[in-house]
Amino acid sequence: xxxxxxxxxxxxxxxxxxxxxxxxxxxxxxxxxxxxxxxxxxxxxxxxxxxxxxxxxxxxxxxxxxxxxxxxxxxxxxxxxxxxxxxxxxxxxxxxxxxxxxxxxxxxxxxxxxxxxxxxxxxxxxxxxxxxxxxxxxxxxxxxxxxxxxxxxxxxxxxxxxxxxxxxxxxxxxxxxxxxxxxxxxxxxxxxxxxxxxxxxxxxxxxxxxxxxxxxxxxxxxxxxxxxxxxxxxxxxxxxxxxxxxxxxxxxxxxxxxxxxxxxxxxxxxx
Amino acid sequence: xxxxxxxxxxxxxxxxxxxxxxxxxxxxxxxxxxxxxxxxxxxxxxxxxxxxxxxxxxxxxxxxxxxxxxxxxxxxxxxxxxxxxxxxxxxxxxxxxxxxxxxxxxxxxxxxxxxxxxxxxxxxxxxxxxxxxxxxxxxxxxxxxxxxxxxxxxxxxxxxxxxxxxxxxxxxxxxxxxxxxxxxxxxxxxxxxxxxxxxxxxxxxxxxxxxxxxxxxxxxxxxxxxxxxxxxxxxxxxxxxxxxxxxxxxxxxxxxxxxxxxxxxxxxxxxxxxxxxxxxxxxxxxxxxxxxxxxxxxxxxxxxxxxxxxxxxxxxxxxxxxxxxxxxxxxxxxxxxxxxxxxxxxxxxxxxxxxxxxxxxxxxxxxxxx
Numbered sequence: 001x002x003x004x005x006x007x008x009x010x011x012x013x014x015x016x017x018x019x020x021x022x023x024x025x026x027x028x029x030x031x032x033x034x035x036x037x038x039x040x041x042x043x044x045x046x047x048x049x050x051x052x053x054x055x056x057x058x059x060x061x062x063x064x065x066x067x068x069x070x071x072x073x074x075x076x077x078x079x080x081x082x083x084x085x086x087x088x089x090x091x092x093x094x095x096x097x098x099x100x101x102x103x104x105x106x107x108x109x110x111x112x113x114x115x116x117x118x119x120x121x122x123x124x125x126x127x128x129x130x131x132x133x134x135x136x137x138x139x140x141x142x143x144x145x146x147x148x149x150x151x152x153x154x155x156x157x158x159x160x161x162x163x164x165x166x167x168x169x170x171x172x173x174x175x176x177x178x179x180x181x182x183x184x185x186x187x188x189x190x191x192x193x194x195x196x197x198x199x200x201x202x203x204x205x206x207x208x209x210x211x212x213x214x215x216x217x218x219x220x221x222x223x224x225x226x227x228x229x230x231x232x233x234x235x236x237x238x239x240x241x242x243x244x245x246x247x248x249x250x251x252x253x254x255x256x257x258x259x260x261x262x263x264x265x266x267x268x269x270x271x
Numbered sequence: 272x273x274x275x276x277x278x279x280x281x282x283x284x285x286x287x288x289x290x291x292x293x294x295x296x297x298x299x300x301x302x303x304x305x306x307x308x309x310x311x312x313x314x315x316x317x318x319x320x321x322x323x324x325x326x327x328x329x330x331x332x333x334x335x336x337x338x339x340x341x342x343x344x345x346x347x348x349x350x351x352x353x354x355x356x357x358x359x360x361x362x363x364x365x366x367x368x369x370x371x372x373x374x375x376x377x378x379x380x381x382x383x384x385x386x387x388x389x390x391x392x393x394x395x396x397x398x399x400x401x402x403x404x405x406x407x408x409x410x411x412x413x414x415x416x417x418x419x420x421x422x423x424x425x426x427x428x429x430x431x432x433x434x435x436x437x438x439x440x441x442x443x444x445x446x447x448x449x450x451x452x453x454x455x456x457x458x459x460x461x462x463x464x465x466x467x468x469x470x471x472x473x474x475x476x477x478x479x480x481x482x483x484x485x486x487x488x489x490x491x492x493x494x495x496x497x498x499x500x501x502x503x504x505x506x507x508x509x510x511x512x513x514x515x516x517x518x519x520x521x522x523x524x525x526x527x528x529x530x531x532x533x534x535x536x537x538x539x540x541x542x543x544x545x546x547x548x549x550x551x552x553x554x555x556x557x558x559x560x561x562x563x564x565x566x567x568x569x570x571x572x573x574x575x576x577x578x579x580x581x582x583x584x585x586x587x588x589x590x591x592x593x594x595x596x597x598x599x600x601x602x603x604x605x606x607x608x609x610x611x612x613x614x615x616x617x618x619x620x621x622x623x624x625x626x627x628x629x630x631x632x633x634x635x636x637x638x639x640x641x
Contacts, residue, residue, distance in 0.1 A: 039446075040306065040308040040309045040444075040452070041306055043309065043326070044311070044322065044326065047326060055304075056304040056306070056311070056313055057304075057306050057311070059304075060302060060304045060305070060306060061306060134326040134327065134328070135323075135325045135326045135327035135328075135429075135441075137325075137426060137427075137429040137430040137433065138430055139427075139430040139431065142430055142434075167540065168540070170538070210325070210326070211325070211426060211445070213426075213427045224427060226426070226427040226429075226430060228325060228426055228429075230326075
């Protein structure tokens with residue numbers, strides 16, 4: 001066996017997969033502990049980008065981040081292993097197959113493998129190529145100009161507050177801020193509600209809510225309505241969305257194959 | 272039988288120890304990058320990029336130097352800063368530790384609330400102005416002080432400061448700062464004033480104090496402590512991730528709100544407070560004596576529920592901070608030591624309290640009744 005072929009087989013071996021999964025588990029266990037103790041080191045990762053983060057927070061906090069470097073290396077190795085393993089199998093299927101339904105469904109797990117690789121690639125690209133403008137504050141009535149054009153105006157809140165006696169101390173606290181934004185661009189003008197885990201997309205940017213005030217619908221320390229938002233442009237979002245779609249196709253094919261197997265099983269009663 | 276061929280993983284694993292080596296190297300000189308909890312300082316060729324507690328990036332440039340691209344005028348600070356408005360007494364204490372108390376030109380506490388001489392003197396000399404209570408600061412007054420920088424814990428003022436063109440640094444964080452961030456916060460402030468060397472001296476003093484506390488309290492029996500208060504409508508405590516909680520843990524003691532996570536001075540339910548209160552040996556109240564914490568009985572009168580916590584009874588101890596406690600970040604090493612001495616009086620025989628007072632059971636009788 002030639003050296004490149006031997007390397008290719010080793011790269012795609014199931015033994016390597018098991019070893020990598022074991023090492024990943026070990027590494028993520030360390031990561032679990034480290035993340036809890038050093039959250040502040042990892043929070044900026046979403047804002048500054050992967051390379052800048054590795055150069056700064058990563059390198060200067062080695063005790064807290066070594067596991068993350070390990071994770072990147074192990075994920076890269078697992079991706080290579082998955083690619084080699086699944087490509088090897090796909091080539092075998094292609095060599096033996098014909099365009100029949102039961103032959104096509106044999107690709108299902110491999111489509112899912114490729115989809116996972118695409119999702120991982122999308123996330124890496126997201127960390128590498130996305131731009132983020134964190135901590136932009138707006139008071140009610142104020143506007144913000146987006147770098148590529150378009151104006152975001154914070155109109156005020158339509159808050160939903162907790163009302164109840166079970167947690168009396170939190171009565172009146174805002175559960176959903178529902179910050180009302182007016183979004184003006186040359187082509188469109190509309191209103192949108194921004195909340196935690198409910199970003200608004202506008203002008204090629206994602207608008208994410210970081211903080212808002214006041215936190216209490218009535219009373220408390222009222223210092224005027226304000227929001228703090230992060231603007232994020234992520235050109236690689238279509239890549240991992242495509243990965244998710246491909247995964248769904250693979251999963252659909254897999255379920256179809258399972259259905260066919262069940263229908264063809266000799267013990268299956270036929271109508 | 273085949274053995275798994277993992278040789279291609281060895282380079283990855285071999286790289287990990289290299290990162291450990293970076294740390295020792297960084298100790299020898301001022302590193303180009305510092306992360307201090309949520310805060311960071313990143314020294315670049317033409318400017319220094321700092322990231323504040325709200326995740327905002329600001330550029331520090333030498334006075335008169337061109338402003339870097341990508342930063343609005345209110346996001347560029349010309350260093351060294353000469354005039355600063357500070358919201359928290361903690362920041363004024365840090366500035367004192369750096370020898371920069373003369374740079375303070377505005378605060379959110381009036382003169383009579385200050386218990387430290389250098390702040391009162393600043394008011395008397397007309398250098399320091401009261402810019403309004405934190406809940407309703409007077410923006411015109413801030414502007415009139417011509418600050419180079421505003422240090423605030425309140426992110427809601429940032430949009431207004433931006434519109435006034437005044438650089439603002441948010442010094443609070445979404446969750447309470449840990450002990451490490453608390454003692455290293457000076458390293459974040461120092462580059463604004465070009466006082467990195469003084470910051471290192473201060474930090475070393477605090478490290479020494481913590482090492483001494485660890486050594487003196489090792490093996491001691493663990494008292495149970497709680498830190499918070501029941502106010503008229505709210506119950507506020509220091510969460511388990513706050514620096515006081517970590518200090519109590521470091522001093523071989525059991526912090527009873529260790530399971531509470533979140534922002535400093537976090538609100539919890541009355542039941543939770545009382546549940547821990549029945550086991551506590553030592554209670555730290557937020558109230559100073561001038562705000563009613565003159566005795567255990569006086570505290571109990573402010574809210575009868577408080578009387579149910581064990582330290583307010585004869586078998587426990589209750590401590591109130593003195594007014595200058597929150598204003599003495601420049602003497603943080605003494606404060607850390609004092610908290611350890613309260614937790615373990617047997618480890619600090621003869622220690623005299625300077626920042627806290629132990630509350631008696633009853634207020635002393637007025638002189639005319641004696």
